[in-house]
Amino acid sequence: MTAIGFAWRSLVRQPARAALGILGVAAVGALLFDMLLLSRGLIVSMQDLLDRGGWDVRVSAGELPSSGLRIPNAIDTADAISRLPSVQAALVVRTASVQIDRASGQPIRASFQGVATRSTDPAGSRLRAPWTILRGRDAEGPNEVVIDEKLASESRLEPGGTITMRASCVADLEALPAIRLTVVGVAEFPFQSTNESTTGGTFDALQAACGGNVGSEADLMLVTSKGDADGTAAAIRALRPEIRAATNTEVVGRLQQTGFTYFRQISSVLTTVTVSFAVLLITVLLTVSVNQRLGEIAALRALGFSRMRVVKDVLSESALIVGIGGLLSLPLGLLLASGLDRILKGMPGIPVALHFFVFERQTLAVHVALLVATAIIAALYPMRIVSTLPIAATLRDEVIG
Amino acid sequence: MTSVPSSRSSVSGPQSPVSAGPTTGRLIVDARNVSRVFAMPAGPVTAVRDVTLQVNNGDHIAVRGPSGCGKSTLLHMLGCVEPQTSGTLLFDGQDISRLSDARRSLLRLTQIGFVFQRFFLLPMLTALENVELPMSEAGVAKQARRTRAIELLEYVGLAPRADHRPSQLSGGEMQRVAIARALANGPRLLLADEPTGELDEATGAQIAALLDRVNRAGTALVIVTHDPALADRAGRVLMMRDGQIESQRVR
Numbered sequence: 001m002t003a004i005g006f007a008w009r010s011l012v013r014q015p016a017r018a019a020l021g022i023l024g025v026a027a028v029g030a031l032l033f034d035m036l037l038l039s040r041g042l043i044v045s046m047q048d049l050l051d052r053g054g055w056d057v058r059v060s061a062g063e064l065p066s067s068g069l070r071i072p073n074a075i076d077t078a079d080a081i082s083r084l085p086s087v088q089a090a091l092v093v094r095t096a097s098v099q100i101d102r103a104s105g106q107p108i109r110a111s112f113q114g115v116a117t118r119s120t121d122p123a124g125s126r127l128r129a130p131w132t133i134l135r136g137r138d139a140e141g142p143n144e145v146v147i148d149e150k151l152a153s154e155s156r157l158e159p160g161g162t163i164t165m166r167a168s169c170v171a172d173l174e175a176l177p178a179i180r181l182t183v184v185g186v187a188e189f190p191f192q193s194t195n196e197s198t199t200g201g202t203f204d205a206l207q208a209a210c211g212g213n214v215g216s217e218a219d220l221m222l223v224t225s226k227g228d229a230d231g232t233a234a235a236i237r238a239l240r241p242e243i244r245a246a247t248n249t250e251v252v253g254r255l256q257q258t259g260f261t262y263f264r265q266i267s268s269v270l271t272t273v274t275v276s277f278a279v280l281l282i283t284v285l286l287t288v289s290v291n292q293r294l295g296e297i298a299a300l301r302a303l304g305f306s307r308m309r310v311v312k313d314v315l316s317e318s319a320l321i322v323g324i325g326g327l328l329s330l331p332l333g334l335l336l337a338s339g340l341d342r343i344l345k346g347m348p349g350i351p352v353a354l355h356f357f358v359f360e361r362q363t364l365a366v367h368v369a370l371l372v373a374t375a376i377i378a379a380l381y382p383m384r385i386v387s388t389l390p391i392a393a394t395l396r397d398e399v400i401g
Numbered sequence: 402m403t404s405v406p407s408s409r410s411s412v413s414g415p416q417s418p419v420s421a422g423p424t425t426g427r428l429i430v431d432a433r434n435v436s437r438v439f440a441m442p443a444g445p446v447t448a449v450r451d452v453t454l455q456v457n458n459g460d461h462i463a464v465r466g467p468s469g470c471g472k473s474t475l476l477h478m479l480g481c482v483e484p485q486t487s488g489t490l491l492f493d494g495q496d497i498s499r500l501s502d503a504r505r506s507l508l509r510l511t512q513i514g515f516v517f518q519r520f521f522l523l524p525m526l527t528a529l530e531n532v533e534l535p536m537s538e539a540g541v542a543k544q545a546r547r548t549r550a551i552e553l554l555e556y557v558g559l560a561p562r563a564d565h566r567p568s569q570l571s572g573g574e575m576q577r578v579a580i581a582r583a584l585a586n587g588p589r590l591l592l593a594d595e596p597t598g599e600l601d602e603a604t605g606a607q608i609a610a611l612l613d614r615v616n617r618a619g620t621a622l623v624i625v626t627h628d629p630a631l632a633d634r635a636g637r638v639l640m641m642r643d644g645q646i647e648s649q650r651v652r
Contacts, residue, residue: 001530001537013525299521302482303535303582304510306503392477399473399518399595 007316025325032274033333039267041358050248055222056229074218082118089119091222101164110197114206136185142204146185151197169210190353282378295398318379326371430456435488448474450644463632466641472625514583518595520575522567529563535585553581573604
C-alpha cells in the first residue's frame with residue numbers, strides 16, 4: 001500500500017476530523033486565493049481599462065490624469081502632438097458637470113465628456129472616442145450627444161430623443177442657459193462609476209453647453225502611437241516639457257505606488273495571516289491524529305516500517321487534506337471574489353469596468369505553490385514526532401496506558 | 402504438523418544487507434552481557450543487567466518474571482527496537498549497534514516478527530490488508546502478497562473473515578490476524594509480548610496452540626508472559642528478576 005493510499009485510509013478512518021480539516025483548508029484557501037486575486041487584480045484590470053480603445057499614451061497637467069489640473073491650450077497642443085512622426089492621433093477630453101432636466105422629478109446630475117480628435121494620419125481619424133457605442137451611433141455634430149445606459153433607463157431615453165442640459169463648466173455657481181441636444185446613441189463609459197451618469201459628445205458640443213467658457217483647456221489628452229508608446233511619450237515630453245506624458249504601463253506603475261499600494265499591503269498581510277492559519281489548523285489536526293496513533297505507529301516501526309515511510313505517511317496525509325481542501329477553495333474563492341468585487345465596486349468613484357479581483361494563471365500557480373508549502377510546513381512537527389518516536393518506550397507506554 | 406506457508410516463493414522484496422549473512426546457521430541471536438539502563442529524573446534505572454542469551458533456529462523460549470523485572474525490555478532488545486547500553490548483541494552474526502536505523506528496520510521487516518499484547522492492527526484496514534502490510538513495505542508484488550496473505554489467514558483459521566475490519570473481530574481473532582501479519586515476510590524469529598494478556602483462558606489456549614504450531618514449523622519463538630500455562634509449552638523457560646536471568650529451566 002502506497003503512502004498516499006495509506007494516508008487516505010487514515011483520513012477516512014476519522015471522517016469528521018478529515019472533513020473538518022478539508023473544509024477548514026477550503027475556507028482558508030478561498031480567502032488566500034481571493035487575497036492573491038486582489039493583490040494584482042486592480043493593476044491588471046486598470047491596465048486592461050487603459051488599453052481599451054487603443055490609446056496608449058496619456059497626457060495630463062499633473063502627475064496622474066485624475067489630478068484635477070488642466071492642460072492649457074489643449075487643442076493647439078493636440079495639433080502639435082498629432083504632427084509628431086510617431087503619433088497616429090491625439091484626443092482632447094474635457095469634462096463638465098451637467099444637470100439634465102426631466103419632465104417629472106428632480107433633474108439628474110451627470111458629467112459631460114467633450115472630445116476632439118486631431119490626426120494627420122488617415123487611420124487616426126477612425127479611432128473611437130473613449131466610450132463604446134451600445135446602440136445608435138456616436139455623436140458627431142455640436143447638437144448631438146450619447147448617454148450611458150443608466151441615464152437612458154432613468155430618463156426613458158433612446159436614440160432619437162432629446163435632452164435639455166445645463167452645464168457647470170468653470171464654477172458651480174454658474175447660471176448658464178439650458179441647451180437642447182439630440183441623443184444619437186447609448187454608450188458604455190469605461191471609467192464611469194456605478195452611481196454616476198455620463199454623457200459624451202464633441203468638444204464643440206461641450207463649448208456650446210458651457211457658453212464658450214471652456215476655452216482650450218482639457219482635463220486629459222489620449223494619444224495613440226504608431227507602435228512605440230515609450231518613444232511617443234518621450235517625444236511629447238520633449239515637445240511640451242510643462243505637461244506630463246505617460247504610457248499606460250507608466251500610469252499603472254504610478255497608481256501602484258500610490259492608491260493601489262493599500263490593496264497590495266492589505267492583501268499581503270491577509271495572505272500571511274491566512275497561510276499561517278492554514279498551517280496551524282493542519283498542524284493541530286495532524287498532531288492530534290498522530291498522537292492518537294502513536295501505539296500503531298510504534299508497532300509498524302517494530303514490524304519493520306522505516307522511519308522514512310512513517311514520515312511519508314504523515315506528509316501524504318497533510319498533502320491530501322491540503323490538496324482536497326485546496327481544490328474546493330478555487331470555486332469557493334471565485335464565488336467569494338465575485339461577491340466582494342460587487343461590494344467594493346459600490347464605493348463612490350470606482351469605474352464600472354474596473355475589477356478588484358482578476359483571475360490570472362500566475363495567481364493560480366502562486367496559490368498552488370503556497371498550498372504545497374503549507375502542506376509541507378504544517379506536516380513538519382507531526383513528522384518530527386513520528387521520526388523520533390522511541391519504539392520500545394511507546395509500546396511499553398501503550399500497554400501500561 | 403501444518404507448516405507455515407513459505408515466504409520464499411512469494412517474498413521478492415529488496416534483499417537485506419543484513420540478511421546476506423549466515424542465514425542458514427543455527428544461531429539467530431547472540432546476546433552477550435547486554436544491559437539496558439534508563440536515565441530517569443530520580444537517577445538511572447537498570448532494566449536489564451548483564452544478560453547473556455542465545456536464540457537458535459527453532460527455539461521456543463518463554464521469559465517469565467514479576468512486573469518490571471525487564472522481560473519486555475529484553476524482548477525489545479532482541480527485536481532490535483531497544484538499543485543496549487552495554488554488551489554485544491549479534492543478529493545473524495552482525496552487531497546490531499553498528500547498523501543504521503534503516504538497516505535495523507529492514508532487518509526487522511525481513512527476519513523478525515512481532516506479536517503485541519494489544520494486537521495493534523490498523524482499524525481502517527481489513528484483516529487481509531493488515532496481513533499484506535509488511536509484505537507491501539518489503540516490496541512484494543500485489544498478487545503475490547495477496548496470495549500469501551490468504552494462505553496465512555487460512556493457516557490461522559481466519560480465511561472466511563479476511564474482509565473483516567478489526568472492529569468486527571473478537572480479541573482472539575485479532576491476535577490470530579496479528580500472528581499472520583508477524584509471519585508475513587517469513588521471519589526466522591517471532592517475538593511475542595504477552596500475546597494472551599488481553600484474552601480469556603480458552604482463547605489464550607488457542608493462541609498458545611497456534612504459536613506452538615508456528616514454532617514447530619521452524620520459526621524460533623520468544624514469548625514474554627505472566628501466564629504459566631503458556632510458558633510451560635516452551636522448551637526453555639527463563640525466570641527474570643531485577644533485570645537478570647535468575648534461573649533457566651529446559652524442558
